[in-house]
Amino acid sequence: MTTLLESCERHDTDILILGSGGAGLFAALHAQQTAPAGTKISLAVKGLIGKSGCTRMVQGGYNVALGGGDTVERHFMDTVIGGKWLPDQDMAWRLCEQAVVRIRELENEVGCFFDRNADGSLHQKAFAGQTADRTVHKGDLTGIEIISRLMEQVLSQPIEKLQEHRAIAFVPTKDKSALAGVLFIDMRSGGFRFVRAKTVLMATGGGPTMYKYHTPSGDKTMDGLSMALRLGLEVRDMEMVQFHPTGLLAGEHTRMTGTVLEEGLRGAGGHLLNGGDRRFMYDYDSSGERATRDVVSRAIYAEMRKSNASPNGGVFISMAHLGPEHVRTQFKGMVKRCADSGFDLAAGKVEVVPTAHYFMGGVIVDTDTRAGIEGLYVAGEDAGGAHGSNRLGGNGVANSTVYGGIAGDVMGRDIQKFSQLRDPDNEVLEQEIAAALLPFSFPSVPLQPIRQTLQNIMWDHVGVLRTQAGMEAGLEKLDDLSVEVMASGVSQDSRAFNLTWHDWLNLRSLCDVSHVIAKAGIARENSRGAHFREDFPDVGDLQNSYFTVAKKTEGGSLELSRRDVAFTIVSPGETILPEDAPTTLVASPPPQMTEASASQI
Amino acid sequence: MLTVRLYMLQRVTALLMAPLVVGHIGVMIYAVQGGLSAAEILGRTQGSVFWFSFYGLFVLAVSVHAAIGLRTILHEVTGLSGRLLMFFTWGTALSLCVLGMRAILAVTFLVRGVS
Amino acid sequence: MNSPIKTRHVAVWRGEGEIGHFETYDVPAYDNQTVLDVVSHIQHYIDPSLSYRFACRVGMCGSCAMMVNGEPRWTCRTHVNKVVGQDVLEIAPLRNLPVIKDLATNMDPFFEKWVKAEAVHHSSSSRDDDMTAVLPNDAERKKADAGIECINCAVCYAACDTVAGNADYLGPAALQRAWTLYNDARDAGKQTILEAVSGVGGCHNCHAQGGCSHYCPSELNPMQAIAGLKQAATRALLKGKL
Amino acid sequence: MIRPHRRHPLFLAFLLHRTSGILLALFLPVHFWVLSLALTDAAAFDEFIRFTDLAVVKLAEGMLVFLLAVHIFGGLRLMALEWLPWTAMQKQLAAGAIALSCFVSITFLLQVI
Numbered sequence A: 001m002t003t004l005l006e007s008c009e010r011h012d013t014d015i016l017i018l019g020s021g022g023a024g025l026f027a028a029l030h031a032q033q034t035a036p037a038g039t040k041i042s043l044a045v046k047g048l049i050g051k052s053g054c055t056r057m058v059q060g061g062y063n064v065a066l067g068g069g070d071t072v073e074r075h076f077m078d079t080v081i082g083g084k085w086l087p088d089q090d091m092a093w094r095l096c097e098q099a100v101v102r103i104r105e106l107e108n109e110v111g112c113f114f115d116r117n118a119d120g121s122l123h124q125k126a127f128a129g130q131t132a133d134r135t136v137h138k139g140d141l142t143g144i145e146i147i148s149r150l151m152e153q154v155l156s157q158p159i160e161k162l163q164e165h166r167a168i169a170f171v172p173t174k175d176k177s178a179l180a181g182v183l184f185i186d187m188r189s190g191g192f193r194f195v196r197a198k199t200v201l202m203a204t205g206g207g208p209t210m211y212k213y214h215t216p217s218g219d220k221t222m223d224g225l226s227m228a229l230r231l232g233l234e235v236r237d238m239e240m241v242q243f244h245p246t247g248l249l250a251g252e253h254t255r256m257t258g259t260v261l262e263e264g265l266r267g268a269g270g271h272l273l274n275g276g277d278r279r280f281m282y283d284y285d286s287s288g289e290r291a292t293r294d295v296v297s298r299a300i301y302a303e304m305r306k307s308n309a310s311p312n313g314g315v316f317i318s319m320a321h322l323g324p325e326h327v328r329t330q331f332k333g334m335v336k337r338c339a340d341s342g343f344d345l346a347a348g349k350v351e352v353v354p355t356a357h358y359f360m361g362g363v364i365v366d367t368d369t370r371a372g373i374e375g376l377y378v379a380g381e382d383a384g385g386a387h388g389s390n391r392l393g394g395n396g397v398a399n400s401t402v403y404g405g406i407a408g409d410v411m412g413r414d415i416q417k418f419s420q421l422r423d424p425d426n427e428v429l430e431q432e433i434a435a436a437l438l439p440f441s442f443p444s445v446p447l448q449p450i451r452q453t454l455q456n457i458m459w460d461h462v463g464v465l466r467t468q469a470g471m472e473a474g475l476e477k478l479d480d481l482s483v484e485v486m487a488s489g490v491s492q493d494s495r496a497f498n499l500t501w502h503d504w505l506n507l508r509s510l511c512d513v514s515h516v517i518a519k520a521g522i523a524r525e526n527s528r529g530a531h532f533r534e535d536f537p538d539v540g541d542l543q544n545s546y547f548t549v550a551k552k553t554e555g556g557s558l559e560l561s562r563r564d565v566a567f568t569i570v571s572p573g574e575t576i577l578p579e580d581a582p583t584t585l586v587a588s589p590p591p592q593m594t595e596a597s598a599s600q601i
Numbered sequence B: 001m002l003t004v005r006l007y008m009l010q011r012v013t014a015l016l017m018a019p020l021v022v023g024h025i026g027v028m029i030y031a032v033q034g035g036l037s038a039a040e041i042l043g044r045t046q047g048s049v050f051w052f053s054f055y056g057l058f059v060l061a062v063s064v065h066a067a068i069g070l071r072t073i074l075h076e077v078t079g080l081s082g083r084l085l086m087f088f089t090w091g092t093a094l095s096l097c098v099l100g101m102r103a104i105l106a107v108t109f110l111v112r113g114v115s
Numbered sequence C: 001m002n003s004p005i006k007t008r009h010v011a012v013w014r015g016e017g018e019i020g021h022f023e024t025y026d027v028p029a030y031d032n033q034t035v036l037d038v039v040s041h042i043q044h045y046i047d048p049s050l051s052y053r054f055a056c057r058v059g060m061c062g063s064c065a066m067m068v069n070g071e072p073r074w075t076c077r078t079h080v081n082k083v084v085g086q087d088v089l090e091i092a093p094l095r096n097l098p099v100i101k102d103l104a105t106n107m108d109p110f111f112e113k114w115v116k117a118e119a120v121h122h123s124s125s126s127r128d129d130d131m132t133a134v135l136p137n138d139a140e141r142k143k144a145d146a147g148i149e150c151i152n153c154a155v156c157y158a159a160c161d162t163v164a165g166n167a168d169y170l171g172p173a174a175l176q177r178a179w180t181l182y183n184d185a186r187d188a189g190k191q192t193i194l195e196a197v198s199g200v201g202g203c204h205n206c207h208a209q210g211g212c213s214h215y216c217p218s219e220l221n222p223m224q225a226i227a228g229l230k231q232a233a234t235r236a237l238l239k240g241k242l
Numbered sequence D: 001m002i003r004p005h006r007r008h009p010l011f012l013a014f015l016l017h018r019t020s021g022i023l024l025a026l027f028l029p030v031h032f033w034v035l036s037l038a039l040t041d042a043a044a045f046d047e048f049i050r051f052t053d054l055a056v057v058k059l060a061e062g063m064l065v066f067l068l069a070v071h072i073f074g075g076l077r078l079m080a081l082e083w084l085p086w087t088a089m090q091k092q093l094a095a096g097a098i099a100l101s102c103f104v105s106i107t108f109l110l111q112v113i
């Protein structure tokens, strides 16, 4: 089988970064600043630099305490309470503290031009779950501003660009003590390429796209986490999948299905109607449509289960009673987006459904982004810990930029400790190449139905409302599905830009991680944040909070365990805010969502 | 293929020509009313410093202006660039200038062809 | 609502590099269907070897632009009904960029020009400084704001015939970004920008064809931005500063 | 056939400006040559002038003035676009420039006939 190894091109660099979201791009810039002169930095992305991933899709904004009464302590407390006491407190603290530096860097060095108050200072608004106006934004297209500016900076630097390079495996050294490099498929040619590097950052951005309805970009399919699992790393909080209550529902044949309709629609007074055209939210919560994201998601899901669903199987959002003209001006972007897709948001009803939005779970890392093996670092949505069971709107992009920057700094310094590139375990390399080529040895079949089956299993059994029996049934189906995937073929015609081959690889990653989500879901016997067990609806004992840890053993089986949360900074029931601190600084706090939280994501 | 300098030259010459051309057309409308002949034209222009400068300026401007314009078009249509394009630009400008000057001299100062 | 009404003939460009041809597929037509959905359907169910590119599917990443019936468009937010006037749908890779395969282009030249236009923020302060106060109603801020939401989709770049003919031309998107920075009170590289956009491939090559502004899916106006640059460069030239 | 991405008013204005520029540049040497006939061969010049009495030729002259007018007003429009404060009426201005050109050239035609 030497031919397999020979067919794989070899390439060397010093610092290798996977992904060009907020985490990857910031890491590249910081590594460039801190690494000794002459260090080679390479950025490898599954899509195009800056044009793939979810940071680009951020609408609402960026959480950071910038004074005016708000403090890092308050931001931290909101994050920990929002995460239902599961966050790794040191990570959450560093996130809140460094966000202050990062936002100045974004404005002053990278060139982001955020919206201003009348006095010229940065405008901040409040998202649900926040006790201060904290979210910095650029209109409701904040992500475009952040990523476009970062992209320009990176493109103008002497950083090696490996675009449309899909990472498929981490390859350790022979003794497994360190990471040697990363195996890629150069998507444009279809060839394999192994890149050795002294340090590697994984910033592939998670992405719960194994659900029937999901918001993240199409290139995100849990590749990083599935690679990390195969490398034997520990992952945490894998049951924590955040659902956004109002994803567009337009049928299975369109990619628009699942994309976000902004939360501000409900905040502004939009009605949710079931299939019988009846408002139902007050049956579930006294705040009606203005209840928090998880509550609304669960209510919609419950309503759908009662067969009160709209034609496509969801519910309706209706704005027309607020006056179509008014809706058209207040929600210009959303109305236009809906109109482009054939829906009249201003005067008609639009079908919506809860949609998988963010993945709180991820690789266990320290506050310097170091993962459990020498040479590997993890940042952004791929890293677990900072958000616990629930991510606050606005903390996602703060997390990826803060920890991406830290990873760049740390790699830039660590590189000096590693004088040499490490040689890979060729056996692993060869196995991984063979595994990726597997589908070419079977007859070609349509993969989309298989993907849809996966998405239905996850949605039905490991979705918004979960039970032990349901998840176990789901696991069984997942097992069968994995077998089916492994026997599904892709046409041999050409490997160059072969999207269908990549669809297969996507499926492989998604199946791997779906198993872990289901198992972790079974392991958590209470309901926290995004994880709701109908058979264990209580939050459980806060003082003895635990998080779930999953790990693949040498033999390939999955090991689940629970680990106690270390309350290193504050314990449940306590606060680090001064005694006389007001509970909230927001003038008209949620659930009375204001227009300022219009595009909360 | 246009740098700020060529661009300015083209605009400045255009601005210069605008009144000249309008003036010329005005005169023509007036002149052609009774039909046109060599003698009539020459009667007006022969020996006139004013008309010499009027048309002279026009010829200089249009040579520069059209040469730059054609250069742009040639580059965009054929991709021609570098030396060859430069030759073309200068060639166009000079030919237009020579042809134009000859014509003006013919109607203003030069004695009519020996007959 | 969910069942296909009829099928639609769709001609799709197939080929590697510059060589290729149109191939026709029968695709079921649905009520809510974008051009990207049509392309995806072909890859999912008819010909798995079809190559194309997309990421966000909601008009934010600018990776899905193609020529649809001869016009450049973002395909993820182009409803099929909007373009199927005569019942034909013809989909080709975006113009003015090298084709990798089928509908996927190589966008590198577009971004190389972006950098060449100095369309990259020139920092005037650091993370240790406070953020600059900029009044939201300031005239310059408004000019900077006008073009800031560009998603670098290269639709304008494909619409422009100057780009097609003039290999050096930086193109509408890069120039618009340069203009945004030129009006950004915090940018320390105004002169650098002016020089970069006044050279051989600079703003002065724009003939105000207006295709950029006509097709920009984000409803921006690069033509106006370029006019702004021309004016600024003219001023600088008259003052002897260029 | 005009390709689809070119079917909008400002592109057509551009096309008209470019075509008129080329045609004018082609006509100019001819014009100069005819004038210089006055220098070398007055008889031939007068002959030529008589030739211009023909209706077809009159029409052609009208065209020429039209080209000139289109090019000038179009050019002025462009310079206004580039140097004067921006207005959102670019399409209307382009149409206006063309209308003005038609007016001028028709006036000219009426005069010469």
Ligand SMILES: Cc1cc2nc3c(=O)[nH]c(=O)nc-3n(C[C@H](O)[C@H](O)[C@H](O)COP(=O)(O)OP(=O)(O)OC[C@H]3O[C@@H](n4cnc5c(N)ncnc54)[C@H](O)[C@@H]3O)c2cc1C
Pocket: A018, A019, A020, A021, A022, A023, A024, A044, A045, A046, A047, A050, A052, A053, A054, A055, A056, A057, A058, A059, A060, A061, A062, A063, A165, A166, A167, A168, A203, A204, A205, A206, A215, A216, A217, A219, A220, A221, A223, A224, A260, A357, A358, A379, A380, A381, A382, A393, A394, A395, A396, A397, A398, A400, A600, A601
């Ligand atoms: C619609 C939407 C709206 C959001 N709004 C907000 C908001 O308002 N505020 C907020 O704080 N957060 C928001 N989030 C969450 C936020 O976007 C993410 O948490 C954050 O941007 C993640 O950044 P990242 O760098 O980790 O990953 P991403 O930005 O997702 O980048 C991942 C990168 O990895 C690449 N990649 C993936 N797989 C591979 C592979 N195998 N090989 C190589 N490269 C690979 C991808 O192509 C991409 O470049 C939103 C998310 C979505 C989907």
Ligand code: HEM
Pocket: B010, B011, B014, B015, B017, B018, B021, B062, B065, B066, B068, B069, B070, B072, B073, C206, C207, C208, D017, D018, D020, D021, D022, D024, D025, D028, D068, D071, D072, D073, D074, D075, D076, D078, D079
């Ligand atoms: C009779 C003489 C003229 C000739 C032969 C002529 C020729 C040309 C040519 C060939 C071009 C290039 C067109 C292009 O790039 O598409 C051009 C461009 C131009 N002309 Fe003229 N022109 C003449 C008179 C004028 C006048 C009087 C004006 C102005 C009022 C004018 C204004 C312009 C402008 C502004 C351009 C630049 C167009 C652009 O950049 O797209 N021209 N001219």
Ligand code: SF4
Pocket: C062, C149, C150, C151, C152, C153, C154, C155, C156, C157, C172, C173, C176, C212, C215, C216, C217, C218, C219, C220, C222
């Ligand atoms: S200016 Fe408009 S068309 Fe051009 S790249 Fe930006 S968003 Fe796309």
Ligand code: F3S
Pocket: C159, C160, C161, C162, C163, C171, C172, C205, C206, C207, C208, C209, C210, C211, C212, C213, C222, C223, C226
């Ligand atoms: S289409 Fe091209 S020519 Fe200028 S106005 Fe736009 S850049």
Ligand code: FES
Pocket: C054, C055, C056, C057, C058, C059, C060, C061, C062, C063, C064, C065, C074, C075, C076, C077
């Ligand atoms: S897929 Fe992102 S803009 Fe169309």
